[in-house]
Amino acid sequence: MLPVGIENFEEFQADDILILTLLCSRLKGKKVDATEVAAIIEICHTASLIHDDIIDDADTRRGQLSVQEKFGREMAVYCGDFMIFAALGRTDLRLKPWYRAMFSRLEMIRI
Numbered sequence: 208m209l210p211v212g213i214e215n216f217e218e219f220q221a222d223d224i225l226i227l228t229l230l231c232s233r234l235k236g237k238k239v240d241a242t243e244v245a246a247i248i249e250i251c252h253t254a255s256l257i258h259d260d261i262i263d264d265a266d267t268r269r270g271q272l273s274v275q276e277k278f279g280r281e282m283a284v285y286c287g288d289f290m291i292f293a294a295l296g297r298t299d300l301r302l303k304p305w306y307r308a309m310f311s312r313l314e315m316i317r318i
Contacts, residue, residue: 247294254290257283 259265260273261283267273275283300306 243297247297250290250294254287254294257287257290261287 256268257274260268261275261280264275265273266276273283274286278286295301295306
């Protein structure tokens, strides 16, 4: 059963969001590629886990070294940020001139 109400938003799982996206698209009579939507959701979810490990200063994630532990805190921040922008780049936002300019700048960052 899906949680109802904005106060329960943190209880949503990636699968719930995917189902809601597909259902809402059907209400408008649009077809949505579930694979593309799922990929975007999973990329953003993984990025949020990387950022969560940074906030919690976690050394491991599911028994493996966290990204920050393996590559350093700064690299983990860059990795999580890049994943979010890469996911957004798979949406119609990539057609907006301001988004293209911002993302090209991010891609040029040298570590």
